[in-house]
Amino acid sequence: MSTSTARLMDGTALARRTVEETAARAAEITRRTGVTPCLATVLVGADPASVTYVKMKQNRCAKAGIRSKHVELPAETTTEELVAAITALSADPDVHGILLQHPVGPHIDERAAFEAIAPEKDVDGVTMASFAAMGFGLPGFVSCTPGGIMRLLDAYDVELSGKRAVVVGRSAILGKPAGLLLLGRDATVTYCHSRTVDLSAAVREADILVAAVGKPQFIKGEDIKPGAVVIDAGYNPGNVGDVDFDSAAERASLITPVPGGVGPMTIAVLLAQTVDAAERQLAAR
Numbered sequence: 001m002s003t004s005t006a007r008l009m010d011g012t013a014l015a016r017r018t019v020e021e022t023a024a025r026a027a028e029i030t031r032r033t034g035v036t037p038c039l040a041t042v043l044v045g046a047d048p049a050s051v052t053y054v055k056m057k058q059n060r061c062a063k064a065g066i067r068s069k070h071v072e073l074p075a076e077t078t079t080e081e082l083v084a085a086i087t088a089l090s091a092d093p094d095v096h097g098i099l100l101q102h103p104v105g106p107h108i109d110e111r112a113a114f115e116a117i118a119p120e121k122d123v124d125g126v127t128m129a130s131f132a133a134m135g136f137g138l139p140g141f142v143s144c145t146p147g148g149i150m151r152l153l154d155a156y157d158v159e160l161s162g163k164r165a166v167v168v169g170r171s172a173i174l175g176k177p178a179g180l181l182l183l184g185r186d187a188t189v190t191y192c193h194s195r196t197v198d199l200s201a202a203v204r205e206a207d208i209l210v211a212a213v214g215k216p217q218f219i220k221g222e223d224i225k226p227g228a229v230v231i232d233a234g235y236n237p238g239n240v241g242d243v244d245f246d247s248a249a250e251r252a253s254l255i256t257p258v259p260g261g262v263g264p265m266t267i268a269v270l271l272a273q274t275v276d277a278a279e280r281q282l283a284a285r
């Protein structure tokens with residue numbers, strides 16, 4: 001029997017509200033300009049998880065009145081070919097946002113491919129320009145999963161200023177930007193990763209914990225500080241998070257489930273930023 005005391009942070013419900021707002025804005029743009037916001041999704045190869053995620057993004061676009069243009073490239077695509085494909089989308093006036101599904105194969109220079117995304121179309125927040133703007137607290141597109149995490153924290157009125165935030169994981173589009181966004185809101189941020197000595201001790205300090213390592217049920221309840229806010233940003237095969245939910249929920253005050261927590265918010269932010277991008281591009285022409 002679980003003695004769960006934590007309140008759930010309902011990402012499905014918040015994403016639904018966010019996508020409804022986005023859909024209303026998309027419809028208004030279409031009505032006013034005759035142009036429908038359009039997201040280009042680029043998928044290299046046919047990794048089953050990536051295929052599923054990209055389909056989910058396209059389905060959600062369709063529901064929000066956003067067009068999607070799907071570019072599928074074979075697994076053996078070279079960096080040069082991928083850069084050329086993305087450069088063409090960057091120049092295409094009918095495309096307002098570009099998402100390159102991560103990861104691409106190891107023979108591809110993913111950074112070079114991301115940098116081929118025009119900054120004004122970087123609705124997935126993966127370019128150096130977006131990262132720098134975010135790091136300086138300037139307006140711009142944020143990386144979608146960290147952006148979704150911040151929206152969840154705000155929706156549940158989680159106080160960030162002065163709190164100890166611990167981010168487990170330091171990937172370029174998840175852990176690292178998540179820490180910067182929390183720092184930007186005056187949290188005291190610690191990054192933990194595979195080389196961290198005594199991870200448990202660090203996690204136990206967390207008022208706000210962001211788990212973004214990609215190891216199923218890696219964080220156990222015994223390391224959760226009583227009353228902590230636990231954000232599980234892990235997406236592992238079988239829809240399993242990085243947090244051992246049952247044991248963590250006995251100690252946390254608020255916790256995101258997997259599925260139904262951070263995942264839906266990632267897509268909601270992608271759609272919201274696509275409409276932001278379309279708004280700006282259509283106003284500029």
Ligand SMILES: Nc1nc(=O)c2c([nH]1)NC[C@@H]1CN(c3ccc(C(=O)N[C@@H](CCC(=O)O)C(=O)O)cc3)C=[N+]21
Binds near residue numbers: 103258260
């Ligand atoms: N350039 C890029 N940007 C990304 O944002 C990006 C990426 N590459 N590569 C892969 C990860 C993963 N990701 C998820 C999005 C939604 C769910 C999601 O909605 N999951 C559902 C469950 C899935 C289901 O219902 O089948 C949930 O948690 O409730 C999960 C994971 C975005 N990613």
